[in-house]
Amino acid sequence: MNVPVRRGGGDFAVYRTPLVSVTMASTFVLKLVSFLCIPFMTIYLSRTVDAPPYVIGAIVGLSQIGSLGAGFVSGVLADRVGKRRVLLVGLFGSSAVFLLFFLTATFLRATVAFPVLFALLNTGYGMMSAFFWPVTQVMMADSLPAERRPTVFRHRYVLTNCAVAIGPPVGAFLGIASARAAFVVSGSCYLAFSLAFWWLTRGTELGAATAPSERRSLGGALRVLGADRTFRGLTLSMVLFALAYCQIESNLSAVVSRGFADGVRFFSVLLTVNAVAVIALQPPATAIAKRLSPRRTIQLGNGLFAAVCLAFCFVEFSKAGLVALVVLVSMAEVLVVPTVSVVVDELAPPGLRGTYFGASTLRNLGLGVGPAAGGLVLAWADRSLLFAAMGLCALAAWAVIHLTLKENPGADPGPSPEPV
Structure with missing residues (x-):
């Protein structure tokens, strides 16, 4: 569905499209309220x-496992029955x-x-997220002409990270993180945007399915993907x-909460x-990505991630060191995630x-398996081995890109939505 957008008005002209404005607002609000509780689930449990x-x-x-097939x-x-x-x-x-x-x-x-019901609900959350965020x-x-899309995705990426920056400390310092109130706040906000999208999209082409001649069955879509x-x-x-990166948002919370007296609050600071x-x-x-091909940009990010994690095995465990680790891992994230989405x-x-x-x-298979795998490492060894395992996973990711992704110097990776 291509909604006409008037030329001019700078980057913010995209917000003249109501669907874009509501989608951007939902991105910020729903990510913010989700991060009141999701990162603290390990501590809560x-x-x-x-x-x-x-x-x-x-x-x-299990939330990530639930999102895999879903x-x-x-x-x-979405291609067959409408978005x-x-x-x-x-x-x-x-x-x-x-x-x-x-x-x-x-x-x-x-x-x-x-614990059984909590596990089932967490799986359900992953499944529902997989129905919403990719669409x-x-x-x-589909709502914008091609020349406007990079702008709206840059804004969306910034809003997502603003929400992640605000949510955890607000939850921690107001005392609702890892508490039941966070679930009520999140559920109410999701309900409000459910009604907003229902009203805004009624009678639009978003409900239209792909033309019958272009539809593929589930098996046909699998064959297309498998051949690529x-x-x-x-x-x-x-x-x-993702297997390596998810340790920052899962098992690192346990390491930090045990390592410092104010560990829960400090972990929320690390997320911020x-x-x-x-x-x-x-x-x-972005400047680096414009000078490199997508293949080299992704490899640079994976290489930086691996080097930082392996080096952290040999440095003193301190708050300053953890802040430096998170900053350098963030640089790897910015290099890898947007570039991968552009290639997709x-x-x-x-x-x-x-x-x-x-x-x-x-x-998200990596995000689903990662917390359990990291928890198993922590159960049998110390935190240094956890960082070593993270570094080795990043090295393996580098090797896979080296073997499978062809050079494409003309691509210009830009920000894109995060993994569910």
């Missing part, structure tokens, strides 16, 4: 459930999941069923990168440092945009 770290890590990682299915469905239906299922479903989190934590916290990527692109060697390699590389660094480092990262957009055939963006959520 460790205080509530008597279980070893790898079990808690497995429960936390992301691919949502992309195919609006898939979008609203994801939004209303996410609202219901957060409200059920609250009810479970209120009435069933002391029961043996609590917004396609929807934003570059996409397979790119996805495997991102799985490995990560988000602020991602925003501040975009100009130099280049690889996707016109009639399979939803399918490709949905399938790109397979990278």
Whole structure:
């Protein structure tokens, strides 16, 4: 759906399209309220459930596992039955999941069923997120002419990281992080935007399906993706990168909370440092990306990630060191994530945009397995081995890109939405 956008008005002319304005507002608000509670789930469960770290890590990682198959299915469905239906299922479903989190934590916290129900709801949250966020990527692109898309994606990337910067410290210092109130706030905000999107998209082309002659079955879409060697390699590389990166938002919280008296608050500060660094480092990262091919940009990011994590095995564990680690990892993130999303957009055939963006959520396999794998490492060894494992995963991601991704010097990677 290409909505006419008047020329002129600078970068902010894109907001003359109501759908763009509401989508950008939802990006900021929904990410902000999600980060009131999602990053603190490891701490919340460790205080509530008597279980070893790898079990808690497995429960936390189930949201990413839930998003794996759901992301691919949502992309195919968006191409076949229309984006609006898939979008609203994801939004209303996410609202219901957060409200059920609250009810479970209120009435069933002391029961043996609590960890099982919490795990099921966390899986449901991942599935609903996979129905919502990938569709917004396609929807934003379809709502604007090609020359306007880079601007709106840059703004969206900045808003996402602003939300991540604000959410954790607000939750921690107001005392609602890792508490039931965060679930109510998140569920209510998701419900509000569910109603806003329902009203705004009624009667629009977002509800229209792809023409029958262009539709592909689930098996047909799988065959197209399976035959794309570059996409397979790119996805495997991102799985490995995510496996390492997710330790920052999961098991690092346990390491920091045990290592410092004010560990919970300091961990929220580290999340804020990560988000602020991602925003501040975009100009130099963009300059680097314009001078390098996508392949070399991704390899540079993976190489930086690996070097930082391996070096951290041999330095003193301190607050200053952790801040430096997070800043350098943020630079790697800015180099890798936007470039990968640009390559996915280049690889996707016109009639399979939803399918490709949905399938790109397979990278969340690393986010799903990572917390449990990192928790297992911490259960059997010290934190130095955790950082070593992170570095080795980044090296493996570098090697996969080296073997599968062809040079394309003309591509200009720009900011894009984060993994679900």
